[in-house]
Amino acid sequence: MTDARISYGKLSVPVHLVRGERLLAADVSMEVLGQSFLPAYTEGDNSAVVATDTMKNVILRRAHEYDGATLDGLLYDLGRGFLATYPEMEGLRLWAVQQPWIAETGRLFRRVDGDHDVVELELSQTGGEIALVDHRAGHLGLRLLKTTGSAFTKFARDDDTTLPERGDRPLFIHLDVRWRYGNIADAIGEDRVPSEEILALVLSTFDAFVSESIQHLVHEMGTRLLAAFPALSQVSFRGENHTYDPVPGAEDAEPLSKTYTSAFPAYGLITLALDR
Template identity: 30%
Template sequence: MSTLAAARYGKDNVRVYKVHRDEKTGEQSVCEMTVCVLLEGDIETSYTKADNSVVVATDSIKNTIYITAKQQPVNPPELFGSILGTHFIQKYSHIHAAHVHIVTHRWVRMQVDGKPHPHSFVKDSPETRDVQVDVVEGKGISINSSIQGLTVLKSTGSQFWGFVRDEYTTLKETWDRILSTDVAANWQWRQFTGLAEVRTHADKFNPAWEAARAITLKTFAEDNSASVQATMYLMGEKILAAAPLVDTVEYALPNNHYFEVDLSWHKGTKNTGKDAEVYAPQSNPNGLIKCTVGRSGGKPKL
């Protein structure tokens, strides 16, 4: 005997591009997103009894995303996701939860002759701004915002010493090393009661993202890092201080290694320690360090 333990379905990889035209100034702004919407509710019979009468077609979900993007603001994405998710649980009485994931792709206004161009943009990196919005009937709206794919490197200002040494240890201690990582940072907002409350705080989402990004870059650059662990915790503390409605901040930072190349075999060439200039970038294996920083009284999710 079997039973359906859990089910959700929807439309993934919906590509959306929206342009806003300022008729007064002639300036335009653009937003490109990849959207996924998954629905939950009284849909068991579509799985267990081949009953499609409870299925909102995924093509209809796609069309709803486009229509909502036309009728509603897409920026900030936290608000757009909340509008989308709320629509589905209000429109269809048998749908009780909507899970919306939005990836906003990075387009930066082009500088031409030292001035911002009114309608030209450049994609300067694969970095994205991601949002997960979960709208659950009777429970409110949960929002998680994140930075993904932000690659950073500094050529000095990083140390790693004093770690456990035993029969398995070959790594040498260092007081000066290259530090590089691909930033994956996310922050969990406190639970919102519904769309009305999200709208009330809509002006806080963009400043929080800007602060999180700026804090990440500034702390990475300026902290004389004792370890990735110490630096990422400092980042989390600062983001919590800057965004009072955020409950937790989570980082996942791979340690992208750059190893010295010993060239002493070639005519005694010095290229290690203080003489190191040429390095070999490593693709794997790499260290991976994670942490969740919460406000006092809360337990970290590890």
């Protein structure tokens, strides 16, 4: 028989943890790793298979029992519980996509579909010993616009270049930010960096830094994040340029009285990964 790499799991289990005035809401997914399940594929033998419906029930029960406040901690608790209960599982990948609720009052939350946190982690077990082997977190789906404080000049020009240089422009980007830890244990320990602090630094950099390009901007964001949070070993960015075009005739208007329209639907892509 040819070599086989197998996995199976349960996707997008909705969990809403209401703890007083705090809400932790996410869609939780998991993928089970282990060759013990191969007979289910090759022989139809399901004796070692944990049904995905059982996985859903365990996720919900253990989420109810979780008394922490972070998605990282929730996934770590779920993963350890599964591996301790089902030794035939050699490893697990778990990930959570935050449901973006904004607290308005102590009991009122407003759903704003858009940017949100994500967490991914992987655990393994050997001889009953459970280890956290990988972790990544991020904040995805940011839509950021600033009306001034961005330039794009002195770029390469040839006969196909029609884009004018702009010493100051409105900048509208779609941005995903991800990060990793040098010591994976920090992801669920005291040195964990709250995503709110990472987001705050990204936003303040976007606001205050006068960039010469989006490349220049994301590099500054990454440099500041690594300097501010020593526990992080890598930050990475995926940015799309959706900057608006000036309306014809509006270029010569007063500095604070410009008019723009949506750009051509194709967009530029910028990525960066900075390792410590």
